[in-house]
Amino acid sequence: MFKLNLKIALRNLWKNKGFSLINIGGLAIGLASCLILLIYVSYEWSYDKQFANNDKTYVVYQSVVANGKTFSWSWTPNVMAREVQEKIPGVKYASHSTYPRAKLITVGENKLGSKAVFADQNFIKILDYKFIKGNSRQVLKDVNTIILTKSFAEKLFGNEDPINKIVKLENQDVLKVEAVVEDAPANSSIKFDCIMPWALFEKTESWAKEGNWGNNMCLTLVQLQDNKFFTEANGLMNGIYQRNQKDNTAKALLHPLTKWHLYADFENGKSVGGKIDQLKIFLLLAFCILLIACVNFMNLSTARSEGRAKEVGVRKAIGSTRKSLISQFFSESLLITFISTVLAFILVEASLPYFNNLLNISLQIDYSNVNFWFTLLALMIFTGFIAGSYPALYLSSFDPIKVLKGFKIKTDSSVSVRKVLVVGQFVFAACLIVCTAVIYQQLNYVKNKPIGYNQANLIQIAVDGKVRDKGKIELFKTQMIKSGAATDVTFFSSDVTEGGNNTTDVQWDGKNPKEMISFNHRGIGYDFIKTMGTEMISGREFSPKFPNDTSNVLLNEAAVKMMRLKNPIGKIITFWGFRLTVVGIVKDFVVESAYQKVAPMIFHLGTNDNANMIIARLNPNQNISSSLAKIDELVKGIEPNYPVNRKFVNESFEVKFQDEKLLGTLSNWFGGFAIFISCLGLLGLALFMAEQRKKEISIRKVLGASTANILTLLNKDFIKLVAIANVIAFPLAYIIINQWLSAFEYRVAISFIPFLLAVVISVIIAVLTVSIQSVKVAKANPIDALKYE
Incomplete structure (x- = not known):
């Protein structure tokens, strides 16, 4: 029977080539679209799930009420991990680490910028990366050691065995390679090139040794022995700040690692969604596109109902049951679905490189995954039966006597359904x-x-190595302007388009002592306002003419509004225990999210130590390429041991x-x-x-x-x-x-x-x-x- 049904189905497809082409093409496009969307959703859904105990692993989040709303972020104090390990029941491991940060790694003349993580031993116990070389139980114990990823090791050493080889960190610290691990997967929240001991971070950044519950500077990961401890552990986390610092109103919570990527939006200290909302839209889109393709099949199949009426009449007259006819039409539907699936695969494989380039990710079909084939089979059967259901039931319902006598088929109901x-x-x-x-x-x-400043021809150059030495930034500024490559130059304590330091430790006359207000704070150089292309609302900016500007600050409009200051110029604020005078008000400009209101911000006169970005306005009368080449030459002249790290501000802004x-x-x-x-x-x-x-x-x-x-x-x-x-x-x-x-x-x-x-x-x-x-x-x-x- 199956062989006969297949033969009839193939004959019908060949006989009605136009209809068959439209049917197969429509289903193929629908299936291909559905598959691409499902592959993308699967990729996003699998974030951070490659670790053995991912279901028992949590990221410590901090929630604090400030500016009239609750802020939540995964930045915690360096003392959090030890407190959690010792005081919270059911904790197997607690780890603190930095987020990936740019560091220069050198082997001989080979100088490479890297994404480096400084972490303790528990970090690699919680996130069990696969070790290709080296002993996972012995790593990160010695201060001057480093773990490399496979791809980064190849960049540094080529095909040589890197174990026990020597590398230099920032042209200063000599480190021994003690292990090589597999690269972090693309769908991992923490991507890095190398891991170094936390003790080395404390050695290079002396401030990191100080245990301070008010300094949120690292990532804390926690792995529970069993999830039955979660309720009790999370309850105790709620008051961990108050137990260690009486006046600290922040609250901590355990956020599942597997939800870190998809559920990043918080409201009133609770996770309310995030990228998962986008994935739900894509899932709905995938289902609807497939359903539309199935509806097409129904429409086109029943549109040929009059042409197949006599076939149904003859088959019923010679003894075919309605059940066998339904089976026949479902066979045709499944055959078309199978052919469409093959064509859909070709379309998916042909289009994936384009979508990967478009989305800047690496989607691919995992043919070795049993779940993929099971899902595909289920999708084919679902499509075949949904697409073939109405035609099968409708066509098999014809009365053979009326059809063979030549009576017109009653089409009102089918037309209305269509x-x-x-x-x-x-x-x-x-x-x-x-x-x-x-x-x-x-x-x-x-x-x-309007973002409050002019992005045109604005570049930022990372301050590395000797550029940070006393007087070198001013020298670089003078050289750039003198060369004609730039018209204005200043510096900033962080990337212009990224978040950075914030604090609630700001006091002023008239402040409500019970009110928590979070201020962003940045160090800036001279000529900042002119270089950025923003403006002063009142007062003045910092200038070499005023040597006492180290005890002065600028506020933005949002800060003045939040502080409810009527005449802010000349007002005294206490910032981290220092009494500072407000000398100017800067127009609000976007630094972090372009979608959210500008946060209150304090600007203080920066120093070489906290200058992380040199900002330059390129000369519009000069060729951009030659200006950039000249800037690179000047940077190399001051610090030849670091690669030049520069980018246009509008490119960074576009990423948002x-x-x-x-x-x-x-x-x-x-x-x-x-x-x-x-x-x-x-x-x-x-x-x-x-x-x-x-x-x-x-x-x-x-x-x-x-x-x-x-x-x-x-x-x-x-x-x-x-x-x-x-x-x-x-x-x-x-x-x-x-x-x-x-x-x-x-x-x-x-x-x-x-x-x-x-x-x-x-x-x-x-x-x-x-x-x-x-x-x-x-x-x-x-x-x-x-x-x-």
């Missing part, structure tokens, strides 16, 4: 058009919103929009695929309607109707369907997009333009799709349709 399916397709398509348009508007709004650009790009691509597949469904309905109304159209032509009249007649019904779809889609789209926008403090207002765009695009698509088939019918010779009447 119309419902097409409306459903265009509801989804209209929602996608509206949502994609609003995402695009939001991204453009935030990117083009990565998630939203990703959402917009994928919505554009897969929304386009969904609309294309919907067009195939509409084409199926148009084919059916044209076939049913062929004689009516011929009579109208005989009576004098023009091609334009007939096209209007045929398109009118479909425009009604599209209009109904838009009416249903708009409230849904509004709810979805309003919910998405609620996460941003700066957000675009939802206007009528995206909805108008959805109407125009969907109507144009419908008219063009239907007209392709309708023109053919409208221009046909009426004699061909009426000669048998």
